[in-house]
Structure formats: C-alpha cells, structure tokens
Amino acid sequence: MLDLSRYSCLGEALRDALERWPDEICLIEADRERENCRLTYRQFKDAALPLALWLQNAGFAPNGRAAIIMTNQSKWLISAYAIFYCGGVLVPLDYKLTPAEQLQLLAHSHAEVLIVEYHLWRAIAQSPDFAKLRAKIILVTEAPSNAELFGARRWEDSKAAGEPRFEMRQRKDPACIVYSSGTGGRPKGCVLTHENYLEQCMSLTALYPFWPGVRYLSILPTNHAIDFMVGFVGPFTCGAAVVHLRTLRPEYIREAFTRYKITYMTLVPMVLKNLERGMRQRFDSLPRGKRRVLNALIGVNRAFTRRRPNTRLSRALLGDVHKAFGGELRALFVGGAFTEPATLQFFYDLGILVGNGYGCTEAGTVNTLNDFKPFRADTVGKPLPGVEVKILQPDADGIGEVAVRGKNVMSHYLDDPEMTAEVLVDGWLLTGDLGRLDAMSHLQLFGRKKNMIVTEEGKNIYPEDIENVFEGLPVKEYSVFAANYLWPQRTMVGEQLVIVIHPEEGRAIDEPLRAEIAERNRRLLNYKRISGIVPWNQDFPRTASMKIKRGELAGQILTALDRRAVLPL
Amino acid sequence: MANLQDTTEQILVLAAQHFSVPRAQLKPDDDFFKTLGINSLQALDLLTRVENHFHIELPDYELQGVTDFRTLAERIQARL
Numbered sequence: 001m002l003d004l005s006r007y008s009c010l011g012e013a014l015r016d017a018l019e020r021w022p023d024e025i026c027l028i029e030a031d032r033e034r035e036n037c038r039l040t041y042r043q044f045k046d047a048a049l050p051l052a053l054w055l056q057n058a059g060f061a062p063n064g065r066a067a068i069i070m071t072n073q074s075k076w077l078i079s080a081y082a083i084f085y086c087g088g089v090l091v092p093l094d095y096k097l098t099p100a101e102q103l104q105l106l107a108h109s110h111a112e113v114l115i116v117e118y119h120l121w122r123a124i125a126q127s128p129d130f131a132k133l134r135a136k137i138i139l140v141t142e143a144p145s146n147a148e149l150f151g152a153r154r155w156e157d158s159k160a161a162g163e164p165r166f167e168m169r170q171r172k173d174p175a176c177i178v179y180s181s182g183t184g185g186r187p188k189g190c191v192l193t194h195e196n197y198l199e200q201c202m203s204l205t206a207l208y209p210f211w212p213g214v215r216y217l218s219i220l221p222t223n224h225a226i227d228f229m230v231g232f233v234g235p236f237t238c239g240a241a242v243v244h245l246r247t248l249r250p251e252y253i254r255e256a257f258t259r260y261k262i263t264y265m266t267l268v269p270m271v272l273k274n275l276e277r278g279m280r281q282r283f284d285s286l287p288r289g290k291r292r293v294l295n296a297l298i299g300v301n302r303a304f305t306r307r308r309p310n311t312r313l314s315r316a317l318l319g320d321v322h323k324a325f326g327g328e329l330r331a332l333f334v335g336g337a338f339t340e341p342a343t344l345q346f347f348y349d350l351g352i353l354v355g356n357g358y359g360c361t362e363a364g365t366v367n368t369l370n371d372f373k374p375f376r377a378d379t380v381g382k383p384l385p386g387v388e389v390k391i392l393q394p395d396a397d398g399i400g401e402v403a404v405r406g407k408n409v410m411s412h413y414l415d416d417p418e419m420t421a422e423v424l425v426d427g428w429l430l431t432g433d434l435g436r437l438d439a440m441s442h443l444q445l446f447g448r449k450k451n452m453i454v455t456e457e458g459k460n461i462y463p464e465d466i467e468n469v470f471e472g473l474p475v476k477e478y479s480v481f482a483a484n485y486l487w488p489q490r491t492m493v494g495e496q497l498v499i500v501i502h503p504e505e506g507r508a509i510d511e512p513l514r515a516e517i518a519e520r521n522r523r524l525l526n527y528k529r530i531s532g533i534v535p536w537n538q539d540f541p542r543t544a545s546m547k548i549k550r551g552e553l554a555g556q557i558l559t560a561l562d563r564r565a566v567l568p569l
Numbered sequence: 570m571a572n573l574q575d576t577t578e579q580i581l582v583l584a585a586q587h588f589s590v591p592r593a594q595l596k597p598d599d600d601f602f603k604t605l606g607i608n609s610l611q612a613l614d615l616l617t618r619v620e621n622h623f624h625i626e627l628p629d630y631e632l633q634g635v636t637d638f639r640t641l642a643e644r645i646q647a648r649l
Contacts, residue, residue, distance in 0.1 A: 032626075071629075071630055095630075096633060098634075119630060120630075246628070246629075247613075247628075247629050248609075248610065248613060248629055249613050249614070249617055249629070250610065250613075250614070251617070270608055270609070270610060271610065274610045456608065457608075457609065522600060522636065525634060526600070526602045526609070526636050527609070
C-alpha cells in the first residue's frame with residue numbers, strides 16, 4: 001500500500017494510487033445479475049479528471065464545498081475524487097433523508113456544488129423548500145434522455161478536455177463535513193480533516209490489509225462513514241477493487257460473493273442477522289444425517305479456533321459454507337449499530353470472521369475493533385493503534401461514559417463552537433455512550449448517556465430531529481425521548497422512541513388524540529417512528545428562553561413513572 | 570391492464586401469502602412494517618415477489634419512504 005504517513009491529503013494519496021496501479025481493476029458496479037461497469041485505475045482517472053477540470057472551469061475552487069447525494073454506485077467515488085482533486089471539501093449526504101432534510105443540510109453546509117442521482121434530484125426539485133437551494137452547480141446522474149432537469153446539468157456531459165490543476169491540501173484542512181444529525185434544527189456537521197482519514201486508514205489497514213486483487217463488496221452507500229473508508233479510501237490506497245452492488249436484496253448479495261470472489265464486506269447488524277437467519281434455515285432443512293455431520297464439523301472448528309482463527313482449517317472443514325461466500329472471504333465487518341454477541345459467535349463458529357467495531361461520526365470510521373486475538377463476541381474490540389479510550393466517572397461496575405482521543409477525532413462541529421465545546425473536552429471526545437474497559441483493554445458497551453437511539457440499520461435518530469412532525473398537536477406540550485434515556489437500561493438492543501404528552505387542562509389522552517399522534521407518526525420514515533406515548537400531567541421544566549430542560553424532565557419522569565406507563569402506539 | 574384497485578388487491582394477497590397471515594387482516598392503508606412486523610430487508614423480499622408476479626423490475630429506492638400497500642401499488646401500477 002501507499003505509505004500514507006508521507007501524504008498531506010486524500011486527493012494526493014488517491015492521485016498516486018491511480019498512477020501506481022493503472023492496470024488493476026478498482027471498481028466494478030453490479031445491479032442484480034447485470035454488470036454496469038468495470039474500471040481500472042487508469043480508466044477511473046480518465047473518468048474523473050475531465051469532471052475535475054469541468055468543475056474548475058465552472059469556478060469550483062479549493063476549499064469550496066461539494067455535496068454528493070447518491071445511492072451505492074461508482075459515480076459517487078468518481079465524483080468524490082474529482083472534488084478532492086480540486087481541493088474541495090466533500091459533504092456526503094444520506095440519500096435516505098427526505099428532500100426537506102437534504103435541503104436543510106445543503107444550506108447549512110453552504111455547498112456550492114451538488115452531485116445527485118436524478119430520481120433524488122426530482123424529489124428535491126418538487127419539495128416546497130426547493131427555492132432555498134443555493135448551490136450554484138448541480139450535476140445529475142442517470143437522467144432519462146427527455147427528463148426535466150429543473151435547472152441542473154447532466155453529470156455525464158460535464159467533462160472538459162485538458163489537464164486539471166491538482167490542488168494540494170494540508171493535513172489539518174477539512175476533507176469532509178459529515179452530518180451525524182441535526183435535521184430538526186441544529187445540524188451537527190462533523191468537520192473531519194485529511195489527517196483524520198489518512199491516520200484512520202493506516203490503523204485499519206494494519207489490522208485488515210488490502211492489496212491488488214482484494215475485492216471489497218460494498219452494499220452500504222458511500223456517505224456511510226464505514227463505507228467511505230473501507231469501500232473507498234482503504235482499497236484505493238492499496239490497489240484493491242471495490243464491487244458496488246446496487247441492491248440490498250439477499251439473493252443478489254449471495255450471488256455477488258461467489259461471482260466476484262469477495263475478500264471483505266461491511267454490513268449493518270440487520271443485514272448480518274438476515275444472513276444468519278437464512279443460513280440457519282438452510283441448516284435446519286438439511287437431512288438429519290447431514291445436519292449431524294455439520295454440527296460435528298462446527299464443533300471441531302470451534303475447538304481448533306478458540307485461541308485464534310484458522311481460516312485454512314475452517315475452509316477445509318466447512319467447505320460448502322465457505323464456498324457459498326465465494327471461498328476467498330477473509331472477514332465481514334459489522335458496524336453502525338450494536339450487534340448481538342450470539343450472531344457474532346454463530347459466524348465465528350463457522351470460521352467466518354466478523355470484525356465487530358465501534359465508531360461514531362465525530363471520530364471518523366471506528367474507535368475500537370476486534371482483532372481476533374482471541375475472538376470476543378461480548379465486546380467491540382480494542383482501541384485501534386493511535387486511538388485512546390478511557391471511561392469517565394466509572395461506577396462500581398467500571399461503567400461510565402466512553403471518551404476517545406486520537407488523530408481520528410474530528411476537528412469541530414461546523415459553525416457551532418458551543419456544541420463543539422460540549423463534546424470535545426481537553427482533547428477528548430465525549431461519546432455519550434456508556435461502556436467499560438476490561439483487563440484486556442476490550443471495550444464493552446452498556447447503553448447510552450445521550451438522548452438518542454441507533455437502529456439495527458445503523459441509523460442514528462435524535463429526538464430533536466423528529467419532534468417537528470408533531471408540531472401543532474392539540475396538547476399543552478410534548479417532547480420526544482429515547483425510552484432508554486428516560487429509564488436507563490444496560491442494553492443497546494431494541495431501542496425505541498417515545499413521546500411525552502402533557503395534555504390540555506381537563507383532557508386525557510383519548511382516542512382522537514392517539515389517532516392524531518399515530519397519523520403524524522406515519523409521516524416519518526419507518527425507522528424514525530415513535531413507538532409509545534408517555535402521559536404526563538405536570539408542566540415541563542424550561543429554561544428562561546422557554547427551551548425544555550430535557551435532562552430535568554427525564555429525571556422527573558424516572559422518579560414518578562415506571563416504563564410500563566408507556567401507552568403503545 | 571389491471572387497475573389500481575386490482576393491483577392493490579393482488580399485492581395484499583401476495584403479502585398475506587409471503588408472510589403467512591390471513592388476507593383479511595391486511596388493508597390497503599396499513600403500514601406494512603407495523604402490521605406485518607417486518608424490517609426493510611423483509612420488505613425488499615416482498616418487493617421481489619411482487620416484481621416476479623407483475624413481471625416488472627423496481628429499483629430498491631422505489632421503496633424508499635413507502636410504508637403502505639396502496640402507495641406500493643401505485644409505484645407498481647406506474648410501471649405496468
């Protein structure tokens with residue numbers, strides 16, 4: 001791989017990678033059983049540089065901000081490289097946000113360039129807030145030939161002949177602005193520097209190396225912090241290939257493993273569990289004799305891999321299982337949300353390594369990761385090289401808030417020194433997660449201190465971000481909370497949101513009110529919905545500026561009500 | 570060509586078969602995530618079955634933001 005300690009910025013490292021492995025495959029894009037494109041590093045460069053020059057000719061200058069809103073596909077990476085080549089700051093936005101949310105974050109980031117897939121652009125253009133869009137350059141990909149472009153330009157036609165200027169950035173310059181939340185009014189734009197990414201890439205590839213010939217299967221969109229690193233920066237700076245699969249359907253994921261002989265893949269816990277469910281069903285449908293043999297082989301594998309993995313042995317013992325994963329798989333990575341130990345153990349017993357890690361948007365990709373020396377299903381691994389983890393104010397069980405320090409930690413929240421000061425204290429990032437470090441320096445997580453939830457799909461949901469959908473409810477006041485914030489529990493499984501309702505004087509939480517709350521709830525994306533109502537008959541504690549004192553209210557609710565008081569919705 | 574009502578009915582029958590619930594329990598405006606207790610991957614599974622039935626292909630993103638059978642039927646109908 002490239003020696004990233006010698007590089008100043010992502011653009012420089014990627015530029016050298018394209019020169020170093022011109023004939024290696026870097027990108028394959030598949031859609032179901034079809035292959036849309038296959039590019040070598042040279043072809044990737046030939047696709048990106050004309051776009052970079054076009055952007056420069058259009059006035060895109062170093063330190064300018066450019067947002068990408070796309071699903072999982074090759075044009076995401078080509079566009080990102082063109083932006084870095086121009087010295088730009090990338091703003092990767094989640095394509096699953098609503099158009100109104102995307103417009104809000106585009107405004108907050110002051111992105112002057114927007115690169116977006118056509119179907120997403122059409123939805124943005126039809127949003128009532130469309131007039132607020134300030135981006136000067138809008139490029140849409142894959143627009144049908146006769147499509148209304150709403151003032152945008154075709155990405156495919158945005159090419160200029162000639163040599164673009166390479167714009168060098170310094171290590172401490174911002175590389176990306178990544179939003180961890182804030183669509184409800186106070187956006188948290190994590191400013192991550194080139195150093196953050198270069199250092200993180202060195203730590204990760206020391207544990208899980210890439211090299212020419214490695215194939216990484218990407219099913220997460222590249223705006224996801226993990227995919228940006230292990231599905232772009234990591235493989236590219238090592239001459240490896242990324243296979244983009246533009247569907248999450250299990251049958252095509254299975255097919256991609258064997259067709260492309262995948263080496264690594266990242267998934268969120270929901271997809272991993274789905275994979276486990278499917279495999280268990282297939283095992284259960286085996287004839288009794290075969291099932292017995294399989295169980296015995298799993299037992300042998302378990303015994304011989306207790307101290308450390310032995311992939312060669314596992315592939316020999318459980319050949320059919322490994323063949324179904326293509327026969328070349330070295331590890332799956334899981335992240336973005338909590339993964340149940342039983343699921344990790346299921347795969348480990350089959351000789352399929354699942355690298356379980358723990359990260360947060362404010363600290364790039366990952367803080368801790370399992371190194372399989374030995375495998376531990378009950379932890380999220382040890383801090384990566386260069387990352388320090390400590391537990392603040394541990395209780396009698398050693399559990400306290402997890403704090404992180406290292407070159408992976410963001411520089412600040414964009415335009416919000418007050419919120420930055422709350423989470424970056426004396427050089428430590430306060431994560432808001434509760435954990436414990438054991439004697440082997442493995443981190444175990446035990447819930448959250450902060451008022452938010454993470455879904456199985458790896459989505460972080462902050463109550464403040466969804467409260468506005470309940471605006472105008474015929475109640476005296478309301479507030480949304482993570483149920484585990486009101487009634488702390490030492491778990492991160494099955495987290496839910498609830499709405500605390502203080503009804504109007506003399507009115508109860510009757511059926512019409514419940515129906516209205518349910519109707520408002522349906523306007524939210526399914527993973528953002530609340531699941532219960534907490535009836536509350538006292539005035540909410542408020543600050544002088546009438547903001548709800550959430551912590552104080554949560555304390556009052558904990559003292560007065562049991563979790564069973566929640567009315568299911 | 571089937572009208573929207575027929576398409577909706579066919580989708581309800583397919584969903585009932587796929588998730589082994591009585592057809593009578595499902596209504597066009599039901600939130601299928603809640604009524605069927607499924608996650609987004611299971612919803613994609615249903616979409617594959619619906620595609621095979623109607624001989625069409627819908628990208629995953631077409632299901633983005635769709636949570637009830639009627640809206641799903643509208644997306645299908647637009648491709649018939």
